[in-house]
Amino acid sequence: MARVVVIGATGHIGTYLVPRLVRLGHNVVAVTRGTSKPYLPDPAWSQVESIALDRDALERQGSFGSTIANLQGDVVIDNICFTLDSARQLVEALKGNVQHFLHIGTIWTHGLSEVVPTPEDVTKRPFGEYGIEKAAIEAYLLDLARRENFPATIIHPGHIVGEGWAPLNPAGNGDLAVFETIARGERLELPNIGMETVHHIHADDIAVLLIQAMTNWRAATGEAFHAVSPGAVTLRHYASSIFRYFGHEPNLAFAPWEEWKSRQTEENANATWDHISRSPNCSIEKGRRLLGYAPRYSSLAAVEESLAWLVANGRLRT
Structure with a gap:
């Protein structure tokens, strides 16, 4: 050893x-x-x-x-x-x-x-x-x-992602209020048409x-x-899945980037742009082939575990 x-x-x-x-x-x-x-x-x-x-x-x-x-x-x-x-x-x-x-x-x-x-x-x-x-x-x-x-x-x-901290949310930033909006079943507005990806x-x-x-x-x-997980997710799919995780049908709206940005804090808008401008979608084939890499968690399973911890520890209001 x-x-x-x-x-x-x-x-x-x-x-x-x-x-x-x-x-x-x-x-x-x-x-x-x-x-x-x-x-x-x-x-x-x-x-x-x-x-x-x-x-x-x-x-x-x-x-x-x-x-x-x-x-x-x-x-x-x-x-x-x-x-x-x-x-x-x-x-x-x-x-x-x-x-x-x-x-x-x-x-x-x-x-x-x-x-x-x-x-x-x-x-x-x-x-x-x-x-x-x-x-x-x-x-x-x-x-x-x-x-x-x-x-x-x-x-x-x-x-x-993991227990103990907040995951990147479906709007592409770190604001827990996005998850709280979803948990209440309220409408969530996403930039563009929600087809950018996070991984x-x-x-x-x-x-x-x-x-x-x-x-x-x-x-x-x-x-x-x-x-990375076996697959990236679009913001739209990510948000819809989290709505269903909290027991709601997806309640989404969309707005062009400049319009959406105008309704956000500067910090959240900048963080979202950092993520959606890159829209990562990365391969794990090399890790599978050379090292036997087989991640246990999908993107959504990892996020859901983190959300469960946040709720159980009073960090997320539902």
């Missing part, structure tokens, strides 16, 4: 990943800022070595990479790297000191969906700081893997894919994989 260092261990992915690693017999080092707890309790956390580090401060000092390398992990999983400079500092310190490095990217590295379902190896044209930086990290890691045999694997999640993934399915990549090391190194 391996010594696995998980950076960002108590977040969306780590909440599910760390207990799975412990139950498989791995020695897990959980690196966090020291202020957060996993979203769900699990007795496996009592067997984890926890270390609090301020990544931003250590990176400014130029010592974050060496600090992680000194933990002597066989495997390092980085859930929270967002810039190329940050990735370089860590990876340069890990060269020759790690058996496998796994980086969490994003399906936003693709930019606009041009071919659907979108495979990992199409030409990428990202836009927006987040997608551009993540695409640069991916290119850097894959180049190192091919030129210097650095054992890197990139996992690109879709919109992460969710349950955090536990990401955890499973990471472990499959570790297990199938030779097939996984030097490769990038999508971590």
Whole structure:
């Protein structure tokens, strides 16, 4: 079994990943800022070595990479790297000191969906700081893997869902009021004709894919994989399904983008545009073929589990 260092261990992915690693017999080092707890309790956390580090401060000092390398992990999983400079500092310190490095990217590295379902190896044209930086990290890691045999694997999640936090809603933003409108059976207005897509993934399915990549090391190194559900959903279908989940027939209206935008907060409109302008619809065939990836949750099943948790914990008014 391996010594696995998980950076960002108590977040969306780590909440599910760390207990799975412990139950498989791995020695897990959980690196966090020291202020957060996993979203769900699990007795496996009592067997984890926890270390609090301020990544931003250590990176400014130029010592974050060496600090992680000194933990002597066989495997390092980085859930929270967002810039190329940050990735370089860590990876340069890990060269020759790690058996496998796994980086969490994003399906936003693709930019606009041009071919659907979108495979990992199409030409990428990202836009927006987040997608551009993540695409640069991916290119850097894959180049190192091919030129210097650095054992890197990139996992690109879709919109992460799971118990403990709110899923991306059918309007393409994070406002819980959208789900509350649906739960009451009231009319929900969507932009355009609701045919843009979103592509969710349950955090536990990401955890499973990471472990499959570790297990199938030779097939996984030097490769990038999508971590998404078996199928994207249109906003229209997503909203209709959630109406039915709450016991109502769909009650939808539609408006042209500029008109719809005028009735939203700036924050919600910007978030919706970020999602529908990309309209992701990603393929998981490569993960199936090389790693045996078979996500347990559909997009809607993952969302429904999250909604049930939100209702049970008083976070969603129905």
